[in-house]
Amino acid sequence: LSDPTAGTDVFALDAADLVDPATAPATGDRQSPTPDPYDPIAAAEGEETASFPNEPDSFVRVSATNDALVGSHPMPEVERVTWESEGWALDGVVYHDPEVDPTDGPHPLVVAIHGGPISYDEPVFSFAHAALTSRGYVVFRPNYRGGSSRGRAFSEELRGAWGTAEVTDIAAGLESLVDRGVADPDRVFGYGFSYGGIAQGFLVTQEPDLFTAAAPEHGIYDLRSAFGTDDTHVWIENEYGLPWEEPEAFDASSAILDAGAIETPLLVMAGGNDWRCPPTQSEQLYVAAKKGGTDAKLVVYPEEHHNIGDPDRAIHRLESILDWYETHDPAIDGRDTDGDAAADAATADGDADADDDTGADDADADDDRRHGQS
Numbered sequence: 001l002s003d004p005t006a007g008t009d010v011f012a013l014d015a016a017d018l019v020d021p022a023t024a025p026a027t028g029d030r031q032s033p034t035p036d037p038y039d040p041i042a043a044a045e046g047e048e049t050a051s052f053p054n055e056p057d058s059f060v061r062v063s064a065t066n067d068a069l070v071g072s073h074p075m076p077e078v079e080r081v082t083w084e085s086e087g088w089a090l091d092g093v094v095y096h097d098p099e100v101d102p103t104d105g106p107h108p109l110v111v112a113i114h115g116g117p118i119s120y121d122e123p124v125f126s127f128a129h130a131a132l133t134s135r136g137y138v139v140f141r142p143n144y145r146g147g148s149s150r151g152r153a154f155s156e157e158l159r160g161a162w163g164t165a166e167v168t169d170i171a172a173g174l175e176s177l178v179d180r181g182v183a184d185p186d187r188v189f190g191y192g193f194s195y196g197g198i199a200q201g202f203l204v205t206q207e208p209d210l211f212t213a214a215a216p217e218h219g220i221y222d223l224r225s226a227f228g229t230d231d232t233h234v235w236i237e238n239e240y241g242l243p244w245e246e247p248e249a250f251d252a253s254s255a256i257l258d259a260g261a262i263e264t265p266l267l268v269m270a271g272g273n274d275w276r277c278p279p280t281q282s283e284q285l286y287v288a289a290k291k292g293g294t295d296a297k298l299v300v301y302p303e304e305h306h307n308i309g310d311p312d313r314a315i316h317r318l319e320s321i322l323d324w325y326e327t328h329d330p331a332i333d334g335r336d337t338d339g340d341a342a343a344d345a346a347t348a349d350g351d352a353d354a355d356d357d358t359g360a361d362d363a364d365a366d367d368d369r370r371h372g373q374s
Contacts, residue, residue: 074098076133078123081140083176085169088154092142092173093121094182097133106184107138108329111174111211113192113199117146117158117166131318137189137325138182144169144199160239162223162253163202170199171207189325191215194277194306197269201255201285208263213328215267215321218277218306221285222256231275259288265295267324269317271304297324 076095079102083090096102110132114121121141129139143149145165146158157165177183190211192200197219204214220226224243227233227250243250251257266289270282279300289296299320301313308314326332 085172095129095139108187109183111190113196115194115196117195120149142173193217204264205258211264213265217269223250272302276306
């Protein structure tokens, strides 16, 4: 978190901690995700900012650049959560308002899916998280198989098999939060950018009763039509082969072919100049949902690529997602239950936007460019 006029905060890591990153230097025990809450933002100058129970003084903030900014706005609090899926011990990050006790629920939940898929969610500041938690939502960022930071075998779980392990893992993580009383199963919302959007597409086609409303952003939903029209054809060929040689593999990883199962109201978002995940992909998903009788809305930001940079557009994007959730939230009086209010596609002008232009999803987009992935 930084004030643009003041610069950024500086953190220091004790050099003695730079041993095996998978172990705690003092004990040799493996560091594991912990349900104990910690706040990476709120510490005062020179005080601990984030830690693990077996290494309590891992990080120390050595500047106080943003005290005034942080002091004037409530910052989301952060907790690690763990669950199991098909024999894997998984972890994720939960954000909530300081006035909200996640265990004193159930609460409306937003599942925010990281891109990549070779990426990893850890506690960070995001304007999207702050906007959502300030409105009472608990935000869940699951680290699913196919991501990074867990070794090659973990990362390659999705190789040539999109729409498999990540769907199982995210659904299992959500179920665990429902079982713990954190999440209200009737008020579960979702969004994801890039591969997060792809995963969201698989979730709404394979698990039609899981989400109350969803907002897949800048995704690929038809691998065949994406081949040769996006800038990832080398990567796709490496994982899947060629569509005319491996048609079954391409079809198995194309959510559009299961679009008839969609029951979740969809806010589909895209960038008009996105070469990574062309807007035609979002148009296909939108049309398929509408043809199936599902409430859907399409927002295309003509000047945007596979990332978002304009603050006004970022505000528009967040407001659109919040409005979509509130429109379909069964706990809000006067919600749109028949879909008429959100029936038409919308193409936003140059003042609109479609991504976390700061925070975690910027990291998703940057990670995509580094790895040549969606």
